[in-house]
Amino acid sequence: MQNADLSFILRNSWLVPALPLFSFAVVALFARRFSEKAAGVVATASVFGSAVAAGLVARDYFRIFPPGTDGQALVPWSIEWLRYQDRLSITVGVLVDPISVLLMVVVTTVSFLVHLYSTGYMRGERGYGRYFAFLNLFTFSMLGLVVASNILQMYMCWELVGLSSFLLIGFYYSRPAAVAASKKAFIVTRFADLGFFIGIILLGYHGFNLLDGQHPFDFITLSSPASLEKLAGATSGFLGVGLLPLAAVLVFMGAAGKSAMFPLHIWLPDAMEGPTPVSALIHAATMVVAGVYLVARMFGVFAAAGDALLLVAYVGAFTCFFAAVIACTQDDVKRVLAFSTLSQIGYMMFALGVSSAAHPMGYTASMFHLFTHAFFKALLFLGAGAVIHATHTSEIWKMGGLRRKMPLTHATFLVATLSIAGIWPFSGFFSKDEILLSALASGHHGVFAIGLLTAGLTAFYMFRLYFLVFSGFPRDEQAGHAHEAPLVMLIPLVALAILSVLAGWVPFSDFVRFGGGGGFHEEGHALVAALGTVAALLGIGFSWFLYAGKGTRAEALAARFGALHLVVKHKFYIDEIYLFITHKIIFRCIAAPVAWFDRNVVDGGVNLSGWCARVSSRGLTFLQTGQAQAYGAWLVGGSIIVLLVAWAARL
Amino acid sequence: MLEVLASNPPGVFHWLVLSSLLFSIGVYGMLSRRNAIGVLMGVELALNSGALNFVLFNRLLAPATVDGEVMSIFIVTVAAAEAVVGMAIFVLLFKQMKTVDMTQASQMRH
Numbered sequence: 121m122q123n124a125d126l127s128f129i130l131r132n133s134w135l136v137p138a139l140p141l142f143s144f145a146v147v148a149l150f151a152r153r154f155s156e157k158a159a160g161v162v163a164t165a166s167v168f169g170s171a172v173a174a175g176l177v178a179r180d181y182f183r184i185f186p187p188g189t190d191g192q193a194l195v196p197w198s199i200e201w202l203r204y205q206d207r208l209s210i211t212v213g214v215l216v217d218p219i220s221v222l223l224m225v226v227v228t229t230v231s232f233l234v235h236l237y238s239t240g241y242m243r244g245e246r247g248y249g250r251y252f253a254f255l256n257l258f259t260f261s262m263l264g265l266v267v268a269s270n271i272l273q274m275y276m277c278w279e280l281v282g283l284s285s286f287l288l289i290g291f292y293y294s295r296p297a298a299v300a301a302s303k304k305a306f307i308v309t310r311f312a313d314l315g316f317f318i319g320i321i322l323l324g325y326h327g328f329n330l331l332d333g334q335h336p337f338d339f340i341t342l343s344s345p346a347s348l349e350k351l352a353g354a355t356s357g358f359l360g361v362g363l364l365p366l367a368a369v370l371v372f373m374g375a376a377g378k379s380a381m382f383p384l385h386i387w388l389p390d391a392m393e394g395p396t397p398v399s400a401l402i403h404a405a406t407m408v409v410a411g412v413y414l415v416a417r418m419f420g421v422f423a424a425a426g427d428a429l430l431l432v433a434y435v436g437a438f439t440c441f442f443a444a445v446i447a448c449t450q451d452d453v454k455r456v457l458a459f460s461t462l463s464q465i466g467y468m469m470f471a472l473g474v475s476s477a478a479h480p481m482g483y484t485a486s487m488f489h490l491f492t493h494a495f496f497k498a499l500l501f502l503g504a505g506a507v508i509h510a511t512h513t514s515e516i517w518k519m520g521g522l523r524r525k526m527p528l529t530h531a532t533f534l535v536a537t538l539s540i541a542g543i544w545p546f547s548g549f550f551s552k553d554e555i556l557l558s559a560l561a562s563g564h565h566g567v568f569a570i571g572l573l574t575a576g577l578t579a580f581y582m583f584r585l586y587f588l589v590f591s592g593f594p595r596d597e598q599a600g601h602a603h604e605a606p607l608v609m610l611i612p613l614v615a616l617a618i619l620s621v622l623a624g625w626v627p628f629s630d631f632v633r634f635g636g637g638g639g640f641h642e643e644g645h646a647l648v649a650a651l652g653t654v655a656a657l658l659g660i661g662f663s664w665f666l667y668a669g670k671g672t673r674a675e676a677l678a679a680r681f682g683a684l685h686l687v688v689k690h691k692f693y694i695d696e697i698y699l700f701i702t703h704k705i706i707f708r709c710i711a712a713p714v715a716w717f718d719r720n721v722v723d724g725g726v727n728l729s730g731w732c733a734r735v736s737s738r739g740l741t742f743l744q745t746g747q748a749q750a751y752g753a754w755l756v757g758g759s760i761i762v763l764l765v766a767w768a769a770r771l
Numbered sequence: 772m773l774e775v776l777a778s779n780p781p782g783v784f785h786w787l788v789l790s791s792l793l794f795s796i797g798v799y800g801m802l803s804r805r806n807a808i809g810v811l812m813g814v815e816l817a818l819n820s821g822a823l824n825f826v827l828f829n830r831l832l833a834p835a836t837v838d839g840e841v842m843s844i845f846i847v848t849v850a851a852a853e854a855v856v857g858m859a860i861f862v863l864l865f866k867q868m869k870t871v872d873m874t875q876a877s878q879m880r881h
Contacts, residue, residue: 746880749810749873753802
């Protein structure tokens with residue numbers, strides 16, 4: 121298909137990421153000085169424009185490839201950015217295919233609603249304009265990542281996402297906890313990105329040598345079966361591992377860092393130090409889904425790499441269960457939600473992991489869950505933000521009885537909770553169902569069992585949160601005086617609640633699929649749906665039993681499993697293990713000797729050369745007599761020597 | 772070398788030897804005389820050796836022109852001016868130090 125045949129908006133699809141970038145520059149440089157209020161309006165309007173553009177791109181794309189047919193990848197716009205030589209150049213472009221269209225729509229929609237909500241939530245805060253500039257930058261980075269047409273562009277935006285999340289998590293930079301959290305997020309994800317970068321270099325190096333004439337970094341090259349076949353034969357020269365498995369594992373390391381998969385999950389729970397709408401954005405539409413998107417985007421590579429997908433499946437399934445267990449014991453609204461995000465991202469990861477090129481159902485299921493999760497998780501965080509805004513605390517034991525004080529927030533929060541718990545007809549039911557089915561159909565029974573168990577746990581901890589916050593009666597003075605949030609914050613809540621209900625009814629497998637096949641299977645549906653619903657209802661029932669009253673039953677249970685409860689509550693002491701490894705082992709055994717070497721050997725060498733110059737010059741001072749004739753004698757003597765040497769050399 | 776000089780009629784070689792001798796004597800004077808006036812005289816000798824070379828090579832390479840001769844006149848002029856400046860410095864030096872001994876003027880030591 122020629123680019124000239126495409127519609128105007130497809131040819132100019134760069135507008136989708138460019139609008140927030142432009143607005144970022146305007147807000148950061150001008151609007152912020154001019155008026156804080158203008159900053160919010162400009163930022164929100166630009167993301168609205170971007171959302172409209174993304175919607176039009178989606179409409180025109182699915183007009184070319186109607187639902188039910190295979191969506192091909194188009195690159196309607198690209199420019200050459202860096203040229204090393206004829207065959208090795210790096211472009212910046214827009215890749216339009218089903219999953220990038222999906223993500224464009226989701227990111228812009230959620231981001232717009234978060235912007236709108238923030239205009240209310242952040243009112244009167246210091247740094248209001250700065251906040252919106254960062255929010256725009258964050259949205260741009262994520263959109264740039266989503267539309268990237270090659271790995272390097274993706275990597276660049278990937279790092280920008282890391283940077284802007286750092287800026288937003290550390291938004292309240294006068295609070296030490298926020299500073300620590302932002303550093304933690306940056307360093308952990310940056311560490312993971314090292315693996316990603318090595319993976320890119322490996323793929324690029326071998327791709328350059330093996331695929332003649334094709335750009336080795338382009339996603340279109342990397343997903344074509346012919347070039348994957350050529351790459352699959354290559355060995356990496358590292359312990360005899362094949363190129364593709366090694367590259368896939370390294371790329372997955374980056375994805376696991378951004379998506380906060382175990383054991384790189386430690387930054388995400390702390391990331392709630394930023395303003396709550398930022399958490400909504402990080403957890404729902406940007407940042408954490410970037411890892412899932414990366415694996416989906418390079419699914420061809422992973423599928424050709426054999427066992428790499430198994431790693432994805434096991435890491436995903438483990439994180440899914442592990443985070444759900446921790447979420448059951450946390451006392452902070454945002455922390456519970458953060459661990460639930462980990463758990464849900466784990467679902468998406470293992471759904472990708474259990475699928476293969478021949479049976480890509482999990483691929484579709486994963487994207488479906490990403491789609492639905494974005495809406496209900498954003499809703500949960502924004503709802504939590506409204507609650508925190510009203511009660512001035514995020515401690516769930518201090519809340520309670522907010523159902524009557526904040527009826528609309530309560531209703532929307534309930535929709536999101538039912539959705540994440542997987543209750544029909546809310547969206548989470550459909551996508552979780554597909555994920556579980558894909559795990560079962562692909563023969564990964566262990567993973568399926570973990571997924572099912574986690575579904576029950578999810579319902580349990582989400583309703584624990586719901587009961588403690590909204591039902592019963594206020595446990596605290598502040599909670600008693602809570603009142604409904606302003607209108608500008610309620611509109612996004614209602615919009616997201618509607619989307620959370622409707623998102624599940626989209627015939628998703630007609631839009632997004634990998635390769636030829638990959639629709640949802642019919643057989644086994646009823647069984648999985650029944651099992652999932654039973655698990656969820658059991659979780660809700662148990663949580664009602666424990667928490668709907670005064671919570672004394674829960675305390676009794678916690679006391680019964682004292683040690684275990686403590687370990688889980690402290691997140692299995694993973695943070696402490698990290699601190700032990702970095703402080704006690706790395707700092708003491710590696711960093712300290714290196715510092716000694718630097719101070720004594722490197723600096724010592726520099727000082728030695730200075731000392732030599734000083735001593736030798738002191739020895740030569742007797743030559744400086746102050747007598748012009750002595751200098752003249754040196755001059756003449758030197759000239760004679762030079763002449764003699766020149767004369768001798770000429771002979 | 773003396774044999775070569777004695778056995779040949781006066782020519783370029785003789786003149787060059789004379790010029791070198793003049794220059795060497797001048798340099799020796801510059802470096803060895805303690806009296807500043809003596810140093811100045813050494814400088815004059817070296818300058819004159821240069822002037823002699825100008826005339827000599829003009830004669831040898833382009834006999835039809837007078838560029839070298841003109842140059843030697845310039846050198847004489849410059850030497851006169853230089854002598855004036857030098858003498859003025861010496862007068863000031865003498866006022867300052869009551870001597871024109873070069874070895875005494877060594878304030879610019881390390």
